[in-house]
Amino acid sequence: MNISLLKTPIDYLKGVGPNRSKLFKKELNIFTFQDLLSFFPYRYVDKTKYHKINEIQNTKSEIQLIGKIVDIYEVGIPRKKRLIAKIKDDTGFIELVWFKSHKWIKENLKLNKNYIIYGRPNLFNGTYNIPHPELELYKKETLKLRSSLDPIYPSTENLLKRGITNKVIRSIIKDLLLEINSKFIETLPEYITKEFNLLDKNSAIVNIHLPKSNKILMESIKRLKFEELFYLQLQLIKKNINRKEKIKGYDFKKVGNVFNSFYNNHLKFSLTNAQKRVLKEIRNDLGSNAQMNRLLQGDVGSGKTIIAFMATLIAIDNNFQACIMAPTEILSVQHYNNYKHICKSLNINIQILTGSTKA
Structure with a gap:
């Protein structure tokens, strides 16, 4: 497909x-056009x-x-x-109600035609009605052709006021x-789609908007x-490679007395295998002469802070200062209180700096 077609302004699409x-x-x-095709439904209705x-x-x-429309009338004062x-x-009767766009x-x-009616029932004065429903003339021969799953797209109040309903958006995308x-154009290599049993690009785009089945x-x-x-x-990997090639960091080759003293004498529990693995990766990064850019992810209480603290000890062993930052003052005070006694025993000068700290 010509890539330029997807860059066509939405103004030139039929119905817009x-x-x-x-x-x-x-x-x-x-x-x-590309923006519209990437405007995915947020749910589907059976x-x-x-x-x-x-x-x-x-x-x-x-x-x-x-049902069949047997009567049409207006009620209320003009405004x-x-x-x-x-x-x-x-089995009975129900009213469909519109408050706008009457004419x-x-x-x-x-009148006297059968319709397919879709909407949310509303109970008013003990009687059900359906405000602002979607209507479609009932035709038996086309009933089987209707999609079993209808996409529902994000919308705004202003769009609905201007008559751009979900039905209109669905029709334009169709x-x-x-x-x-x-x-x-297929954007993934064939060996990847086969290995992970993935649908082809064409089928995925069509069926995200017009699904044939669940x-x-x-x-x-x-x-x-x-x-x-x-x-x-891929983008993150590329950025990481470029950063390591272009931006050099300090080379922390030594794991010295401060780190070893804490690990052997002050650590009151054994690190998990995951903590040991991550700590080893951090030590390798810090000794690689490249800038480390690492996200350590884990549940609350899984032991992320102790790994951050031990990473600072490697920096201190190599004659550098280190800083642990926290998102809130309460948490920073908590970390400070947890580590100040250990730092004192390791002869490390530790201080706390928060937004409320006076100069």
Whole structure:
């Protein structure tokens, strides 16, 4: 596929135009075709089930039903007018309610026609209604072609006010996928996709937006997550290599008396195998004449602070000062109190400096 196609401004996509493109840019930070394809759903709704009107209960979840519009009317004073469509199935009646865009909706509703209705029921004065539902003319021949999983995209209040509903976003993305016609360039080597049993790029992009089944949706999510983390990891490795080549650090070759004295005489517990492994890696980094840039990750209480303290002892053994920083003053005081007696016995001058420390 021509890469330049993905860089095409969103204005030129069918169904968008100048006004909608401004909203996409302002509200969703979508500027190009690529941005739109990377605008993933945050959840999916199973639309294989249809409720009967008498089955509706007070729920926070959306439901789907099939019914015929038997009446359309407006109620209320002009500024608080609302449009109501009465829906009937073989078990009862329910009202669909719109508080805005009355004229456009009323002109497009068809009396005595069956619709597929999707929305969240609302209980008002002991009666259920569905405010601002999604509607689709019921056609038996196209019912089987409907996607069983409908994507739900992030939105904003301003988009909904301007009529850019989830249905509109879904339709625009579908049009873009049809225009591109599954011509995405594979970004992972074949040996990686085979080793980790990953879906191809084309199938992953299409099925993240228009999933054919829950199984292929899960495979699409796995593929796209893997790709994102894979290239993030490559970027971090590349930065690490460049840093070690270009930025030289101090060479801490010696593990001397201070470190050994603490380890042999003051450490009251045995280090875990993981702590020993990480400490060895840190010692190698500090003795490599390259700047160390390391993230030590572990659960609370897993022993990260003691490793940081022992790393400072290596610096002290090589005639350097060292500093342990904490995110809060309370934690810094806690660390200071934990180590000041040990430092005194090791003849190390230890001080604490916080935002409230006076000059």
